[in-house]
Amino acid sequence: MDEVVTLGRAESDRGEVLLRRRGTGAYAVEELVVNGTFAMDSTETHSERELGRLAGGAPRVLIGGLGLGWTVAAVLDEADRLGLEVQVDVVELEAALVAWAREGRTPTLARAATDPRVRLHVGDVAAVLARRGGPAGPWDAILLDVDNGPDFLIHAQNDALYTEPALREAYDRLAPGGLLAIWCQAPSPPLLAALRTVDASAEEHRHRVSREGRTFTYAIEVLRRPPA
Numbered sequence: 001m002d003e004v005v006t007l008g009r010a011e012s013d014r015g016e017v018l019l020r021r022r023g024t025g026a027y028a029v030e031e032l033v034v035n036g037t038f039a040m041d042s043t044e045t046h047s048e049r050e051l052g053r054l055a056g057g058a059p060r061v062l063i064g065g066l067g068l069g070w071t072v073a074a075v076l077d078e079a080d081r082l083g084l085e086v087q088v089d090v091v092e093l094e095a096a097l098v099a100w101a102r103e104g105r106t107p108t109l110a111r112a113a114t115d116p117r118v119r120l121h122v123g124d125v126a127a128v129l130a131r132r133g134g135p136a137g138p139w140d141a142i143l144l145d146v147d148n149g150p151d152f153l154i155h156a157q158n159d160a161l162y163t164e165p166a167l168r169e170a171y172d173r174l175a176p177g178g179l180l181a182i183w184c185q186a187p188s189p190p191l192l193a194a195l196r197t198v199d200a201s202a203e204e205h206r207h208r209v210s211r212e213g214r215t216f217t218y219a220i221e222v223l224r225r226p227p228a
């Protein structure tokens, strides 16, 4: 049996937030469970890398939410690889997770909290996109990974985020030439169709990944705003 260590546990209005490490040494896996829903672990981070690659070259990036900080790390690494400057706003609903990042409870969370190019904000990314608070934007890339996709929500109220009005708000916060990318645990024809009502050129990037002997097809739905 793997050793399981609780790195953080908190209750918010929305439910429990649980950060833990399973296993030891090179085999250790960090995992995050929010509101009873598996949100992220460090076993398989290729699709977070892909989000970082998609944002490559974007000088201003908005990420919603923080999770374990792998998307933040991917964006920073991609900017470093390209030798470009980047400013990253991260909007995370759970205050405890941001506090744990500032306390350095995992190496990737510590990096997100200490890299001077990153600003962590506690809030609802839907409210930020609707201009109801938080950082003002505009952004050259908006990367959304707040659920496991529209079919597997962490919070029921995130449902609205995947509808045309919210997608249009996100699009409106993009600078000309900017990109909106939404991580999904599986291809989502309804989300792609909603994105195509905003801009017909929206597209889906599929990624086959292996986890614990099973194969999954993750999808990143992408909407680009034309250059000015």
Ligand SMILES: C[S@@+](CC[C@H](N)C(=O)[O-])C[C@H]1O[C@@H](n2cnc3c(N)ncnc32)[C@H](O)[C@@H]1O
Pocket: 034, 039, 040, 048, 064, 065, 066, 067, 068, 069, 070, 071, 072, 091, 092, 093, 094, 097, 123, 124, 125, 126, 145, 146, 147, 148, 154, 155, 158
């Ligand atoms: C799937 S995890 C993100 C994983 C992340 N990509 C990573 O690299 O670790 C989802 C995160 O979004 C947060 N979240 C959920 N709904 C949110 C919302 N409406 N606004 C901001 N953050 C939200 C959750 O608390 C959780 O930290």
